[in-house]
Amino acid sequence: MAERTRIGVKIMPREVILDTQGRAIEQTLKLNGLPEASCRVGRFVELDLQVSSEKAKVQAEEIANKLLCNPLIETFEIKEL
Amino acid sequence: MTKVGVLRFPGTNCDRDVFSWVEARGFEAEYLWHLDLFEEKKYDLLVVPGGFSYGDYLRSGALAALSPAMKSLRRFASAGGPVLGICNGFQILCESHLLPGALVKNEGRRFVDDWSELEVVNENSKFGAQFKKGQHLKLPIAHGDGRFYAPADELKKIYDQNQVWLRYVNNHNGSLGGIAGIMNEKKNVAALMPHPERAIYPWMGGQDGWGFL
Numbered sequence: 001m002a003e004r005t006r007i008g009v010k011i012m013p014r015e016v017i018l019d020t021q022g023r024a025i026e027q028t029l030k031l032n033g034l035p036e037a038s039c040r041v042g043r044f045v046e047l048d049l050q051v052s053s054e055k056a057k058v059q060a061e062e063i064a065n066k067l068l069c070n071p072l073i074e075t076f077e078i079k080e081l
Numbered sequence: 082m083t084k085v086g087v088l089r090f091p092g093t094n095c096d097r098d099v100f101s102w103v104e105a106r107g108f109e110a111e112y113l114w115h116l117d118l119f120e121e122k123k124y125d126l127l128v129v130p131g132g133f134s135y136g137d138y139l140r141s142g143a144l145a146a147l148s149p150a151m152k153s154l155r156r157f158a159s160a161g162g163p164v165l166g167i168c169n170g171f172q173i174l175c176e177s178h179l180l181p182g183a184l185v186k187n188e189g190r191r192f193v194d195d196w197s198e199l200e201v202v203n204e205n206s207k208f209g210a211q212f213k214k215g216q217h218l219k220l221p222i223a224h225g226d227g228r229f230y231a232p233a234d235e236l237k238k239i240y241d242q243n244q245v246w247l248r249y250v251n252n253h254n255g256s257l258g259g260i261a262g263i264m265n266e267k268k269n270v271a272a273l274m275p276h277p278e279r280a281i282y283p284w285m286g287g288q289d290g291w292g293f294l
Contacts, residue, residue, distance in 0.1 A: 020186045067147060070140055072183045
């Protein structure tokens with residue numbers, strides 16, 4: 001059977017970057033009785049790779065660095081699913 | 082005759098305006114499709130026009146940066162060929178690492194569509210060569226992700242190497258240093274958020290864009 005690994009990549013905007021979605025959600029939370037709540041919005045990407053777990057993590061790291069994440073403005077974390 | 086390649090991605094929407102401008106300038110224009118590699122030696126100049134390439138999915142310009150046409154553009158640029166990026170074209174060139182920095186959401190969170198006064202910070206010999214340092218120009222702007230951002234060390238390098246091309250007189254989007262346009266170190270790749278192709282005849286409200294090609 002062909003190998004298959006599912007990898008999750010979590011991408012978050014760096015603190016210095018204005019997170020417009022997060023700020024809009026915060027405002028709605030304020031209007032709904034949670035004035036102290038803060039919120040940041042990132043992105044979660046599921047990759048389905050046809051390789052072993054070990055190779056998949058290396059591949060996912062490459063994909064994240066090359067495409068999914070812009071290191072100037074974002075950070076990412078990788079996790080096997 | 083000067084031959085100008087105009088790149089087209091799905092979602093590019095300023096390609097026809099740029100094409101008309103190129104022809105009006107007396108140059109030969111040719112569209113270049115994103116899925117095709119092209120023979121870069123056939124062109125004297127390349128333009129990456131504005132729009133919403135690949136629907137701005139992932140990040141503005143991120144998917145376009147890895148398209149086949151951009152591989153050819155990269156070869157063209159590394160051989161010293163002049164490349165002009167406009168608006169989304171600016172975002173694509175940053176995502177391609179042909180220009181430093183990134184363009185993120187406008188500080189005011191709104192899409193801005195207006196006329197903007199610009200100041201020439203450093204002259205560029207390839208594009209708008211007649212514009213002098215300190216000169217003011219008026220061009221239309223239309224963008225949501227136009228705030229130029231670079232980490233402090235990179236920004237310092239951009240200033241030290243005189244890579245700032247244009248700055249907004251009224252910084253409407255929160256760009257660091259009010260930066261509206263930058264160049265690479267060799268100054269053959271240049272890009273700006275405003276739209277010169279939308280200001281080339283008096284009836285458009287201004288013609289400061291005419292001389293950018």
